[in-house]
Amino acid sequence: MNGFDLSADVALGALASMHGEQSPEAARERYAIAVWCQLIEPGDSVAGRIIAARGPVAGLEAVLAGGPLPEVTARELAEARKRWLPRLSARAVAASLATAAARGVALVTRSDPSWPGQLDDLGPHAPLCLWVRGDVRALRRFEASVAIVGARAASRYGDHVAMELAADLASEGIAVVSGGAYGIDGAAHRATLATGGLTAALLAGGADRSYPAGHTQLIDDIAQSGIIASEVPCGSAPTKWRFLQRNRLIAALSAATVVVEAGWRSGSLNTAGHAAALSRPLGAVPGPITSATSAGTHRLIREYGAQCITSADDVRELLGLTPRTDAVTGVDAGRTGEATRVQDAMSTRSWRESTDIARRAGMAADAVEAILGLLRLDGSVETGAEGWRLRTAAG
Amino acid sequence: MNGFDLSADVALGALASMHGEQSPEAARERYAIAVWCQLIEPGDSVAGRIIAARGPVAGLEAVLAGGPLPEVTARELAEARKRWLPRLSARAVAASLATAAARGVALVTRSDPSWPGQLDDLGPHAPLCLWVRGDVRALRRFEASVAIVGARAASRYGDHVAMELAADLASEGIAVVSGGAYGIDGAAHRATLATGGLTAALLAGGADRSYPAGHTQLIDDIAQSGIIASEVPCGSAPTKWRFLQRNRLIAALSAATVVVEAGWRSGSLNTAGHAAALSRPLGAVPGPITSATSAGTHRLIREYGAQCITSADDVRELLGLTPRTDAVTGVDAGRTGEATRVQDAMSTRSWRESTDIARRAGMAADAVEAILGLLRLDGSVETGAEGWRLRTAAG
Numbered sequence: 001m002n003g004f005d006l007s008a009d010v011a012l013g014a015l016a017s018m019h020g021e022q023s024p025e026a027a028r029e030r031y032a033i034a035v036w037c038q039l040i041e042p043g044d045s046v047a048g049r050i051i052a053a054r055g056p057v058a059g060l061e062a063v064l065a066g067g068p069l070p071e072v073t074a075r076e077l078a079e080a081r082k083r084w085l086p087r088l089s090a091r092a093v094a095a096s097l098a099t100a101a102a103r104g105v106a107l108v109t110r111s112d113p114s115w116p117g118q119l120d121d122l123g124p125h126a127p128l129c130l131w132v133r134g135d136v137r138a139l140r141r142f143e144a145s146v147a148i149v150g151a152r153a154a155s156r157y158g159d160h161v162a163m164e165l166a167a168d169l170a171s172e173g174i175a176v177v178s179g180g181a182y183g184i185d186g187a188a189h190r191a192t193l194a195t196g197g198l199t200a201a202l203l204a205g206g207a208d209r210s211y212p213a214g215h216t217q218l219i220d221d222i223a224q225s226g227i228i229a230s231e232v233p234c235g236s237a238p239t240k241w242r243f244l245q246r247n248r249l250i251a252a253l254s255a256a257t258v259v260v261e262a263g264w265r266s267g268s269l270n271t272a273g274h275a276a277a278l279s280r281p282l283g284a285v286p287g288p289i290t291s292a293t294s295a296g297t298h299r300l301i302r303e304y305g306a307q308c309i310t311s312a313d314d315v316r317e318l319l320g321l322t323p324r325t326d327a328v329t330g331v332d333a334g335r336t337g338e339a340t341r342v343q344d345a346m347s348t349r350s351w352r353e354s355t356d357i358a359r360r361a362g363m364a365a366d367a368v369e370a371i372l373g374l375l376r377l378d379g380s381v382e383t384g385a386e387g388w389r390l391r392t393a394a395g
Numbered sequence: 396m397n398g399f400d401l402s403a404d405v406a407l408g409a410l411a412s413m414h415g416e417q418s419p420e421a422a423r424e425r426y427a428i429a430v431w432c433q434l435i436e437p438g439d440s441v442a443g444r445i446i447a448a449r450g451p452v453a454g455l456e457a458v459l460a461g462g463p464l465p466e467v468t469a470r471e472l473a474e475a476r477k478r479w480l481p482r483l484s485a486r487a488v489a490a491s492l493a494t495a496a497a498r499g500v501a502l503v504t505r506s507d508p509s510w511p512g513q514l515d516d517l518g519p520h521a522p523l524c525l526w527v528r529g530d531v532r533a534l535r536r537f538e539a540s541v542a543i544v545g546a547r548a549a550s551r552y553g554d555h556v557a558m559e560l561a562a563d564l565a566s567e568g569i570a571v572v573s574g575g576a577y578g579i580d581g582a583a584h585r586a587t588l589a590t591g592g593l594t595a596a597l598l599a600g601g602a603d604r605s606y607p608a609g610h611t612q613l614i615d616d617i618a619q620s621g622i623i624a625s626e627v628p629c630g631s632a633p634t635k636w637r638f639l640q641r642n643r644l645i646a647a648l649s650a651a652t653v654v655v656e657a658g659w660r661s662g663s664l665n666t667a668g669h670a671a672a673l674s675r676p677l678g679a680v681p682g683p684i685t686s687a688t689s690a691g692t693h694r695l696i697r698e699y700g701a702q703c704i705t706s707a708d709d710v711r712e713l714l715g716l717t718p719r720t721d722a723v724t725g726v727d728a729g730r731t732g733e734a735t736r737v738q739d740a741m742s743t744r745s746w747r748e749s750t751d752i753a754r755r756a757g758m759a760a761d762a763v764e765a766i767l768g769l770l771r772l773d774g775s776v777e778t779g780a781e782g783w784r785l786r787t788a789a790g
Contacts, residue, residue: 043761273766276768277771286683286696286703289704295705303773307697355439365636366640367639370669372668373669374667374699378699383672
């Protein structure tokens with residue numbers, strides 16, 4: 001048992017007092033999760049299945065006892081034990097908990113009322129817990145949030161767009177999730193804070209560490225009113241693996257992901273892939289085709305069906321919300337009226353020539369033909385040898 | 396008969412000699428079409444149906460004779476005669492033919508071998524003829540052409556993109572159609588000429604008139620190696636109606652339409668609507684969402700399913716051609732190899748965990764998960780409670 005006793009460890013008392021546990025069982029479970037965090041890397045589905053089958057305490061005891069476990073294959077368990085057991089150290093767990101206590105980092109688990117249940121959509125890859133700086137109760141407010149992510153080496157255009165989108169959405173009470181990085185992430189966080197909105201930065205390293213170092217002040221500011229969270233324990237370094245796994249948390253915590261700028265190899269495409277794997281809506285902001293930092297977003301639009309995002313209203317639509325804009329401007333206003341007149345002049349039963357429709361609508365035939373073309377694109381009308389007619393809802 | 400005699404008009408001889416007619420019947424038909432051009436406005440489907448039923452000569456005689464015509468309703472015919480007959484003037488026809496002869500403008504009809512048959516996809520709205528400056532034989536080379544159109548008040552970005560796309564496509568032998576206007580149209584024509592490619596400018600006014608005036612030299616240059624064409628006779632002014640109808644010719648002459656820049660109310664959206672009405676592929680170039688001249692192209696992408704065009708290769712794909720680029724660069728190269736490895740490690744029958752797939756592929760699980768997300772977006776793989784599997788072609 002490597003000198004480990006889940007019921008007697010010295011850190012248990014400290015942890016219980018820090019979280020005001022109601023019962024020794026709850027404290028033991030939380031401590032077992034802290035131990036698991038020390039053993040595994042994010043997204044370890046072998047651990048996920050053992051814990052799903054047995055809970056964190058019995059699962060850990062079973063792994064330490066060394067016998068076979070039916071929920072995983074013998075080979076998986078043998079490989080996992082090889083990964084996990086060298087990391088088993090009561091001292092390391094105690095150190096991470098002491099750092100957490102010192103830096104005000106809470107350990108939030110699935111048993112906590114503030115647990116954001118949408119993370120469980122990750123199944124066996126779901127995080128066991130979140131280490132959180134800030135007001136943990138705010139975690140529940142991310143169910144209808146939007147992730148705004150993108151290139152670290154963003155252009156001024158990208159920074160501008162990220163700030164405009166975040167400020168607009170945040171001012172409407174939509175929480176903004178990002179990764180705390182330079183570039184798009186930082187712009188989204190800053191604009192959200194500036195408008196008094198709620199933002200969460202999900203970090204790849206421990207929640208006690210400010211990474212990147214140049215964002216120490218920003219991360220402290222976010223913790224003041226929002227959330228700094230990580231699934232790895234305090235003291236953990238941000239590795240490449242943890243960055244990529246952190247991306248799945250960004251996609252899973254938010255209701256939709258918007259990529260503002262991304263190069264061909266941007267990590268944001270990884271976040272987009274996770275959003276897609278979770279069937280969460282995915283949006284991408286277009287930009288100049290001459291800009292390398294928009295190559296990735298155009299690829300998402302072209303090849304992966306990401307919605308083309310041109311405004312905060314488009315993001316609201318992605319989230320399933322009604323666009324805020326009341327005053328429809330430009331061609332939309334014109335089109336609404338004109339399209340209505342054209343459709344009023346049409347029939348679902350009879351085919352009519354465009355000139356006939358123009359006459360009935362009292363409109364110029366040129367305008368009618370263009371509107372018919374556009375109405376056909378959106379499936380409202382159809383054309384045949386004898387002209388045009390309205391499509392029925394069933395058609 | 397308003398002093399009109401189709402067999403004896405003085406213009407008939409001149410027209411016959413100009414076109415080297417083989418027979419008096421052919422000369423009479425061509426002359427009748429010249430008369431029709433004088434009577435109607437572009438896209439007049441009542442004329443289209445009469446001529447489809449009777450041919451231009453008998454159709455014109457029947458209209459002049461004044462009796463009922465079964466192919467159109469009495470009301471349609473009465474209204475059409477009211478529109479047409481005030482314009483009936485042998486002198487005007489002779490003048491338009493004289494101008495055509497003086498300016499080297501040929502009258503190309505459906506009976507001519509150089510007639511671009513794709514225009515007939517417009518049905519009763521198809522043009523009766525084209526008045527053409529340039530080498531009429533080149534008309535047939537527009538079957539696989541691309542229309543590159545957009546805002547007159549283009550940005551430097553739009554001008555740049557139009558030139559890059561046109562130059563790249565034209566250098567590969569793809570003909571470029573546009574409207575001869577300032578902005579995107581002019582950039583597309585100029586770049587095509589500069590690379591020795593073939594271009595056609597479809598004008599809203601007569602082919603003898605250089606409109607806009609500032610493009611007189613450009614239009615002359617196009618006529619040198621390419622095509623200046625219009626469906627209205629020489630001497631006709633470019634009216635708003637004729638501009639919009641000209642747009643349908645741009646969409647119908649080319650195999651695909653690409654809008655480079657367009658404002659909310661741009662005439663290019665009208666061209667796009669015509670392309671859609673003809674079921675021709677439609678592409679739109681994205682740009683900064685902060686640019687008013689890209690608002691229309693984003694709308695085409697968001698609302699009307701236009702393909703997002705980021706390169707000449709994307710246009711080739713729109714045309715159904717194989718992209719020229721041999722050297723796949725950036726993430727594509729990486730992804731092709733990695734995606735293949737991931738798919739090789741998967742099964743169509745068994746569900747596998749991503750960690751299992753990563754082990755079989757000998758790849759890092761983080762890379763595998765991101766690739767699985769993207770492969771799911773393009774429908775190659777599917778995910779369930781037990782992991783991932785390849786989708787079959789039928790699935």
